[in-house]
Amino acid sequence: MPSRKELANAIRALSMDAVQKANSGHPGAPMGMADIAEVLWNDFLKHNPTNSKWADRDRFVLSNGHGSMLIYSLLHLSGYNLSIEDIKQFRQLHSKTPGHPEYGYTDGVETTTGPLGAGISNAVGMAIAEKTLAAQFNREGHAIVDHNTYCFLGDGCLMEGISHEACSLAGTLGLGKLVAFWDDNGISIDGHVEGWFTDDTPKRFESYGWHVISGVDGHDPEAIKAAIEAAKAETSKPTLICCKTIIGFGSPNKSGSHDCHGAPLGDAEIAAAREFLGWKHAPFEVPADVYAGWDAKEKGASAQAAWEASFEAYQAAYPELAAEFDRRVLKGDLPADFEEKAQAFIQECQDKGESIASRKASQNAIGTFGAILPELLGGSADLAGSNLTLWSGSKGIQDDASGNYIYYGVREFGMSGIMNGASLHGGFINYGATFMMFMEYARNAVRMSALMGIQNVFVYTHDSIGQGEDGPTHQPVEQLANLRMTPNMSVWRPCDAAETAVSWKAAIERRDGPTSLIFSRQGLPAQSRTAEQLANVAKGGYVLQDCAGTPDLILIATGSEVALAMSSAEALTAKGTKVRVVSMPSTTVFDAQDADYKASVLPSNVTKRVAIEAAHVDFWYKYVGFDGATVGMTTFGESAPGGDLLKHFGFTVDNVVATAEKLLSA
Numbered sequence: 001m002p003s004r005k006e007l008a009n010a011i012r013a014l015s016m017d018a019v020q021k022a023n024s025g026h027p028g029a030p031m032g033m034a035d036i037a038e039v040l041w042n043d044f045l046k047h048n049p050t051n052s053k054w055a056d057r058d059r060f061v062l063s064n065g066h067g068s069m070l071i072y073s074l075l076h077l078s079g080y081n082l083s084i085e086d087i088k089q090f091r092q093l094h095s096k097t098p099g100h101p102e103y104g105y106t107d108g109v110e111t112t113t114g115p116l117g118a119g120i121s122n123a124v125g126m127a128i129a130e131k132t133l134a135a136q137f138n139r140e141g142h143a144i145v146d147h148n149t150y151c152f153l154g155d156g157c158l159m160e161g162i163s164h165e166a167c168s169l170a171g172t173l174g175l176g177k178l179v180a181f182w183d184d185n186g187i188s189i190d191g192h193v194e195g196w197f198t199d200d201t202p203k204r205f206e207s208y209g210w211h212v213i214s215g216v217d218g219h220d221p222e223a224i225k226a227a228i229e230a231a232k233a234e235t236s237k238p239t240l241i242c243c244k245t246i247i248g249f250g251s252p253n254k255s256g257s258h259d260c261h262g263a264p265l266g267d268a269e270i271a272a273a274r275e276f277l278g279w280k281h282a283p284f285e286v287p288a289d290v291y292a293g294w295d296a297k298e299k300g301a302s303a304q305a306a307w308e309a310s311f312e313a314y315q316a317a318y319p320e321l322a323a324e325f326d327r328r329v330l331k332g333d334l335p336a337d338f339e340e341k342a343q344a345f346i347q348e349c350q351d352k353g354e355s356i357a358s359r360k361a362s363q364n365a366i367g368t369f370g371a372i373l374p375e376l377l378g379g380s381a382d383l384a385g386s387n388l389t390l391w392s393g394s395k396g397i398q399d400d401a402s403g404n405y406i407y408y409g410v411r412e413f414g415m416s417g418i419m420n421g422a423s424l425h426g427g428f429i430n431y432g433a434t435f436m437m438f439m440e441y442a443r444n445a446v447r448m449s450a451l452m453g454i455q456n457v458f459v460y461t462h463d464s465i466g467q468g469e470d471g472p473t474h475q476p477v478e479q480l481a482n483l484r485m486t487p488n489m490s491v492w493r494p495c496d497a498a499e500t501a502v503s504w505k506a507a508i509e510r511r512d513g514p515t516s517l518i519f520s521r522q523g524l525p526a527q528s529r530t531a532e533q534l535a536n537v538a539k540g541g542y543v544l545q546d547c548a549g550t551p552d553l554i555l556i557a558t559g560s561e562v563a564l565a566m567s568s569a570e571a572l573t574a575k576g577t578k579v580r581v582v583s584m585p586s587t588t589v590f591d592a593q594d595a596d597y598k599a600s601v602l603p604s605n606v607t608k609r610v611a612i613e614a615a616h617v618d619f620w621y622k623y624v625g626f627d628g629a630t631v632g633m634t635t636f637g638e639s640a641p642g643g644d645l646l647k648h649f650g651f652t653v654d655n656v657v658a659t660a661e662k663l664l665s666a
Contacts, residue, residue, distance in 0.1 A: 002293045004221045007042065008034040009277045010077055010290050012250045015069035016273060017283040018090040018097070020264045025091060025099065028247040028260040029067030032218070033152060033183050036243055039224040040181075041074055041296070044232070046147060048300030049079035052108045055329055056307050058147045059110050059126045059425065063119025064154035064183065065100040066262065071109065072097050077286070077294035081107040084284055103424065103452045111424050112452050115444050117160030120180060121414055123151035124166040125421020127178035127238070128397070128406070132377065133427045135401035137325050142314045144307070144325065147177070148232070154183045155193050158201060162445070165414025170238045171209030173398060178238035179231045183218070185247040191258045202242055211237040218243030250277045328375050329427040332511070341372050342505045350498040350534055353526040358519040358559070359461040361500035363388035366431070369504060370394075370404070376508075377428040379406035380459075381415045386521075387433035387461045412438045416445035416458070423454045429508060435467075436460035436476045436518060439483070449514040450488040456514040457507045462521045463493065464614035466560055466646055471639030481619040483516045484587055492586045493518040493613075495562035496526045499585045502537040506589065520560050522642055527562065527583070540589030541601055544581045545569060551580040553660055554602065556623055557612040558584050561631075561651065565612050568656035575657075577664065580606070587623075610660050614651055629663050631656055 011034040019025035046058045062071045069090065076082045082096060089095035096106045100114030110126075113119040127149040134145040157163050170178055182201065186193050202214045211234040217223045224243070231239035248260030251273045265273065274280070281287060315322035327333050345368045349361070370376045370393050380389040384407070395403035408415040412434045419430040439446060439460055449456045465475045483491045490510060492503035500519070507515035527544060529537075536542035541556075545566060553572065557565035562583050569579040582601055584590055590598065602609070602623065609628040611620035617632035624630060631650055638645060646652070 002290050004035070004038055006290060007293050008038040009250070009279050010286050010294070011037060011070060011073040012277060013274070013279050013281065014073040014076070014087055014284070014286070016251075016265050016270050018069050018072070018087050020267070020270055021088060021283070022091040023264055025069060025264065026066040026262045027069065027251075027265055028187070028262070029064055029154060029183060030070035030073065031251065031255070031260070032185050032245040032247045032249050033067065033070055033181075034249070035219045035221060036152070036181055036183075036224050036245070037070060037074055039221050040150060040228060041078060042294070043225060044228050045150065046303055047296065048304045049075075049108070049297050050301055051304060052080060054304050054307070055426065056145065056147050059123070059149040061110055061119045061123040061126070061149070061151040062101055062113055063123070063151055063157045064116065065113030065119060067154075068097070068099065068101050070152075071101055072106070075106065075108040077291065078296040079294075084286075088284055103454075111421065112448060115448065116154070116156040117162040118417055118445065118448060120151050120153050120157055121162050121166035121417025121445065122421035122424065123149050123178060123180070124170045124175065125418035125423070126425040127170065127175040128173065128418065129422040129425035129428060130177055131173075131175060131401050132397055132403070133329065136374075137321055139314075139318060139321070142310065142317060144311055144314050149178050151178070151180045152183060153180055155186070155197055156188055158182065158199070159197055162413045162417055165411040166418060167205065167210070168208050169409065169411060169414060169418070171205070174209070174236050175238045176235035179228065179241065180238070181241045181243055183245055184242055185245045187247045187256070187258050187261055189258060189261055202240070205240045209237060211239040212242065213239060214242045216241055216243045218245035219249060252276045324374070332426065334509070335372060338372060342369070346498060346501040346505065346534070349501045350529060352497070353528075354497050355523055355525045356497060357521060357523050358494055358496070358500050359388045359521060361494070361497035362459065362461075362504065362517065362519050363391060364497065365501050365504040367391035367393070369508060373429060373508070374404070375428050376431070377404055377406070377422060378431045379408050379415060380433040381408045381412045381438070382410045383434055386435070387459060389431070389433045389459060408432065412441040413445055416442035416449070419456045420445060420449050420452070420454065423449070423456050424452070429455060429457070431457035431459055433459035433461065435462045435474060436479055437462070437474050439479055446489075446514070446516075447486060450486050453488055453513050455511050458514060458516045459519070460516060461519045463518045463559060464520070465633070465637040465649060466520060466522050466614060466642040468521070468642035468645065469639055472636040475637035476615070477633045477636055478616045480518065480613070480615040484619060488513040490515040490586065490588045491518065492516070492589075493559040494585045495557070495559055495583055496524050498526070498529065498534060499537050499583070503585060506538060506586070518559065522560065524560055525563050527566070537585065538589075539593050539597060540586035540591070541582055541584035543601055544583040546580050547573070547578040549578060551606050552578045552608060553664060554580045554582055554606055554609045555612060555656070555660070556582045556584055556609060556620070559613070561612040561614060564651055564653065564656060568612075568653050568660070571653050571657050572660055577660070608663050610656065610663060612651070612656060614646070614649070627666075629659050631659055
């Protein structure tokens with residue numbers, strides 16, 4: 001049996017060889033953390049390389065994702081579907097081993113990491129999901145949800161603000177099955193960190209309410225093992241294990257320096273490292289006994305088989321709970337009657353015809369869908385009373401872990417990263433809310449959700465200058481365009497309660513990416529619709545009001561401006577202009593419709609078009625063309641009552657009519 005040193009050195013050798021072959025990458029972190037990884041993966045990690053989606057596996061997150069060859073080496077050596085040829089293709093086009101770990105590319109990678117700090121926030125979300133699912137489903141003698149979340153992170157992750165947000169909340173929530181390993185090597189790209197990172201990190205985490213294990217030698221397997229055992233013994237707090245390591249350990253001339261952080265070691269230094277480590281094998285060559293020492297397939301299959309046997313006993317004892325666990329966690333299905341109940345709610349909203357703010361309509365939707373979907377796990381970044389995310393069935397998980405609501409505090413970025421982790425874990429449909437303007441704080445986590453193609457519902461209220469007196473710091477202008485131009489992000493800005501209900505249904509049903517729901521602060525009038533029009537809302541854009549024959553003009557609007565478009569159409573019609581009004585609550589969904597449908601809404605022979613939206617004008621040229629016009633924003637807002645601002649910036653019938661008439665006379 002190979003020694004621990006030999007097993008860890010396999011990681012070091014594969015990492016430095018892959019980076020050298022790619023002529024690109026970060027060998028320092030994998031070489032420095034190899035000993036920690038070896039102990040964790042061989043002695044503690046509960047996983048099955050032949051089934052990377054086993055529900056009760058431990059989760060492993062590499063937050064310092066630039067050290068990606070660490071996780072690729074671990075996956076390859078322990079028996080996942082990642083061959084030595086895949087390792088040789090590190091950082092190459094369409095390989096399974098991209099420069100930073102990417103969810104969906106590599107079997108066994110739990111989340112996409114790279115932006116520093118993202119991984120630890122994801123790990124917090126995974127740990128929340130585990131704790132909440134366990135409280136909802138476990139019963140005495142039947143612990144069907146019982147796994148840990150382990151996260152590696154470096155100095156850079158701890159400097160990023162999101163780590164403060166997420167780790168603070170993790171301590172407050174007492175996430176006892178979250179264990180983070182701090183790679184305390186004192187190096188970042190610019191060099192030794194004492195010039196810019198002198199925090200007392202152990203005290204910082206103690207102040208958060210974490211269990212902190214300081215001063216662990218990250219190259220001493222017995223010390224690492226003892227630390228992990230102590231971490232697992234503390235079940236009421238998350239644990240930070242502070243591991244003192246040498247970056248690039250094994251490189252005799254570059255270890256301990258930023259020289260090995262983000263660049264290949266070079267052939268001469270790799271040869272020296274092989275000699276220093278006693279690794280006598282050729283590049284990408286791992287001896288059979290080392291592979292055997294790492295192979296986790298048999299142990300993993302046995303662990304999963306034991307869990308499956310326990311789940312059978314659970315099914316016998318609690319058949320209804322087991323069926324719900326199977327639906328929510330194992331299959332990810334919606335309830336069988338979801339479609340029927342959702343459509344009934346949409347029709348109810350249309351029939352009621354309430355003129356309310358779309359944020360209030362959203363709250364009504366959350367209440368309806370929350371009663372149908374026990375997997376709906378929501379929250380708000382300290383604005384529940386404004387975002388209207390609480391409903392009658394909300395129960396905070398800080399008081400009862402089996403609840404369905406997270407009070408995130410003022411942590412927009414942390415909230416969004418945590419949502420990503422909970423979504424990746426499985427078992428929940430996550431929603432989280434803030435003012436639309438403060439999507440900016442969370443931008444990277446929102447982008448990561450779209451990049452990974454995972455389901456989240458981002459609720460953004462106070463959607464325009466109509467927000468009013470708080471002024472331009474709180475009034476979004478360019479954010480809608482930003483979200484719409486994000487690949488794989490579905491965006492809805494509904495105009496009334498019926499469109500809001502449709503948008504929520506679409507967000508709940510969408511499983512291959514996130515949805516941003518954009519809601520107003522101010523009240524919006526209900527719009528009349530035929531059954532066909534109501535059905536067409538789900539297509540993202542539809543004809544809300546039409547004229548006889550071919551229109552002279554098409555008005556396109558979203559959200560609060562749909563009512564303005566309707567009033568403007570009435571004024572123009574009175575002057576003899578034939579006007580069509582198109583409500584386009586989701587440009588992203590409309591763009592995905594077939595060409596015939598899109599042409600039926602926006603026929604190519606009608607070139608006189610005016611878009612109306614209290615957001616940046618540039619986005620709308622794709623629909624109105626260069627010959628069209630847009631009533632929108634080209635500047636930031638101002639501080640004044642919302643109605644005054646809308647008038648000041650031209651969101652009036654008079655201005656829309658004047659804009660249309662100028663266009664028609666051109």
